[in-house]
Amino acid sequence: MTCDVRGSLQEDSQVTVAIVLENRSSSVLKGMELSVLDSLNARMARPQGSSVHDGVPVPFQLPPGVSNEAQFVFTIQSIVMAQKLKGTLSFIAKNDEGATQEKLDFRLHFSCSSYLITTPCYSDAFAKLLESGDLSMSSVKVDGIRMSFQNLLAKICFHHHFSVVERVDSCASMYSRSIQGHHVCLLVKKGENSVSVDGKCSDSTLLSNLLEEMKATLAKC
DSSP states (O other), X not given: OEEEEEEETXXXXXXXXXXXXXXXXXXXXXXXXXXXXXXXXXXXXXXXXXXXXXXXXXXXXXXXXXXXXXXXXXXXXXXXXXXXXXXXXXXXXXXTTEEEEEEEEEEEEEOGGGGEEOOOOOHHHHHHHHHSSOOEEEEXXXXXXXXXXXXXXXXXHXXXXXXXXXXXXXXEEEEEEETTOOEEEEEEEEOSSEEEEEEEESOHHHHHXXXXXXXXXXXXX
16 A cells, blocks of 8 residues: 545645555455544544544455555644554455455554645745745755756655745755645755755744655655
């Protein structure tokens, strides 16, 4: 199973988790249910009348070799810190010899970047944000970079949901916005074998955690 957390600017306290389930066995998988242990900060939306201990049915069966996507909605209180939730997928595996009850344990990872929405921003609006004085600042630097600047920017856009505002040589300004309306502004500069990221954001904790996630991505470049 693979998971993708998707936010929307229309919902400031909800995200959709898309889970792709692939059946690599020779049995038909049916009666699938997803159970997730809620935290104080994140709760899975369940059918009306369900308790927090009840699983949410997966609306399909999986024949051998088939994959399909199921979507689940989670309510999030604070988005300034990453979190992990424990979950279990229970199902019945049925073949010619009979049926068995099985389960698969997993963890759902809600990164701070998963709460960001790729949002275009014009250079004059970007400049006004930086000049407003309402944003906190933080920076990271990563050494040992071999990737081209173009590919670095593409990685940041893809993995962390930023858009490029302006690029001049080996320097680029980037912007994103959280589902709760936080503005995140970056200035990315590439040296000979390093890259530095100066960030500004309306929440200092969110910025610090975002830059740590970005640092982990850039360290693989």
